[in-house]
Amino acid sequence: MRRTDPEGHGPVRFGPPIPEDGLPVLPQLSAVLATAASRAGAEPVGGGPALLEAACGYGDRRGLPAVPDRVAVAPGAPALLVALTAAIGGDVLVPRPCAAWWAPYARLLGRPAFHVPTPAESGGVPDPYALLETVRRLRAEGGDPRLLVLSVADDPTATVVPPELLHETLEAAVGQGLHLVSDETWRDTLHDPHDTVLLSPAEMLPERVTVVTDLAGALLPPGWPAAVARFPAGGDGNALHARVLDVLTALDARVAAPVATAAVYALSEPEPVAARVAAAVRLHARVAAAAHHAVAAAGAVARPPQCGRHLYVDLTPLAPALAAHGIGDAQELEDFLTERLGMPAPGGHRFGDDLETPRVRLSTAPLLGDTAERRAECLDAPDPLELPHVHRALIHLKSVFDDLRDDAQRWEPPR
Numbered sequence: 001m002r003r004t005d006p007e008g009h010g011p012v013r014f015g016p017p018i019p020e021d022g023l024p025v026l027p028q029l030s031a032v033l034a035t036a037a038s039r040a041g042a043e044p045v046g047g048g049p050a051l052l053e054a055a056c057g058y059g060d061r062r063g064l065p066a067v068p069d070r071v072a073v074a075p076g077a078p079a080l081l082v083a084l085t086a087a088i089g090g091d092v093l094v095p096r097p098c099a100a101w102w103a104p105y106a107r108l109l110g111r112p113a114f115h116v117p118t119p120a121e122s123g124g125v126p127d128p129y130a131l132l133e134t135v136r137r138l139r140a141e142g143g144d145p146r147l148l149v150l151s152v153a154d155d156p157t158a159t160v161v162p163p164e165l166l167h168e169t170l171e172a173a174v175g176q177g178l179h180l181v182s183d184e185t186w187r188d189t190l191h192d193p194h195d196t197v198l199l200s201p202a203e204m205l206p207e208r209v210t211v212v213t214d215l216a217g218a219l220l221p222p223g224w225p226a227a228v229a230r231f232p233a234g235g236d237g238n239a240l241h242a243r244v245l246d247v248l249t250a251l252d253a254r255v256a257a258p259v260a261t262a263a264v265y266a267l268s269e270p271e272p273v274a275a276r277v278a279a280a281v282r283l284h285a286r287v288a289a290a291a292h293h294a295v296a297a298a299g300a301v302a303r304p305p306q307c308g309r310h311l312y313v314d315l316t317p318l319a320p321a322l323a324a325h326g327i328g329d330a331q332e333l334e335d336f337l338t339e340r341l342g343m344p345a346p347g348g349h350r351f352g353d354d355l356e357t358p359r360v361r362l363s364t365a366p367l368l369g370d371t372a373e374r375r376a377e378c379l380d381a382p383d384p385l386e387l388p389h390v391h392r393a394l395i396h397l398k399s400v401f402d403d404l405r406d407d408a409q410r411w412e413p414p415r
Helices: 027-035 049-060 077-088 102-108 128-140 163-175 235-251 257-268 271-297 316-324 330-341 372-380 388-411
Strands: 071-074 091-096 113-117 145-150 179-183 209-214 227-230 310-314 359-363
Touching: 027 257, 027 271, 049 071, 049 227, 049 257, 071 077, 071 235, 077 102, 077 145, 077 179, 077 209, 077 227, 077 235, 091 102, 091 128, 102 113, 113 128, 128 145, 128 163, 257 271, 271 310, 271 372, 271 388, 316 388, 330 359, 330 388
Parallel strands: 091 113, 091 145, 145 179, 179 209
Antiparallel strands: 071 227, 209 227, 310 359
8 A cells, every 4th residue: 555655855744834814813812812921821731621611612503512521622733633643543544635734643653644535526535435445455454544534624625525425435434443533624614604515524423533623724823723622422432532631741732821711712702703704714715716717717627615715726737838847746836836926835745646746735815915904904805806916916826827828738739
């Protein structure tokens, strides 16, 4: 079986950070943090009573009820995934592509990590038949697959998995005795929540799924790290919770007291927080849709973004133009587009895709402007796409991809 070890081409071992919203911190959130700034300590490992209660309330409002002794809070989702991987043991299965930070933590612990292809409809969740075949082959070769990490609202593909496909994959995973970690960092960033059905794996299999949510997805700035894990009910869930707390204790992975105070406020979702989340989602949805139109019009392939602040672009149809520019793999494409666009364009190899496949993840935050004032202006604009600086950024994005399309047509061999 092919592992996800890097091939020595570029810094692929630890990938790019999650896409930020690029917006100024909510003033009410800053005020809450400021009131706690004199608190020099940190929360107890796993979170204090107020933080755990707020996390339970957040889950209750999303149909994922919990009690404090089934919840843990840590300084960011990576700490939780490290603890879960260490506690569960065995080999780790992840989709291809997947969030750039998943596989490195398995490798950090010396755990083999294996990518499983995703279906055409969406990313984030492996194809059920490919999952069964991967597990069969791993066990035939002496492997010990125990953990499947997946995401119903996905980074990098910005898609939301259909419930029927999720059900098939979960049936396959449970049939093979796998524990599931559902990364639901992006669940609150659905671009069209009325027409997009998001179902958590924990709603289907409450006894086999641990849900992890990094608050940087919608509620907190990424520089204020806090994430929540909700464990299954029952004896197995209780034992896993205890082992994870042991690992977090060994890492001294505690949330700083001022950040915990801000997290309690954000998780409680008062009106200012709810309004900012809704406004930020609307803004990034508009910009992502415009960016998707620009790249698709140039002949690149990308699923329409349904969540998050990004889109995932496949430039295979523009291969003649890439070859003419000396671009032979995703790292070279990343370097080329980062320079041409003037914004990060991490290659698909950072998300587990083959190095030879020309794919990139594009984030929408850099398109909102290069100053805090300009980005804040986007939140209040009736149509942010009409703001001059946003319009210029989208025109530049379109021109870069249009140039590649024209070059591809120029270099395409005659038929």
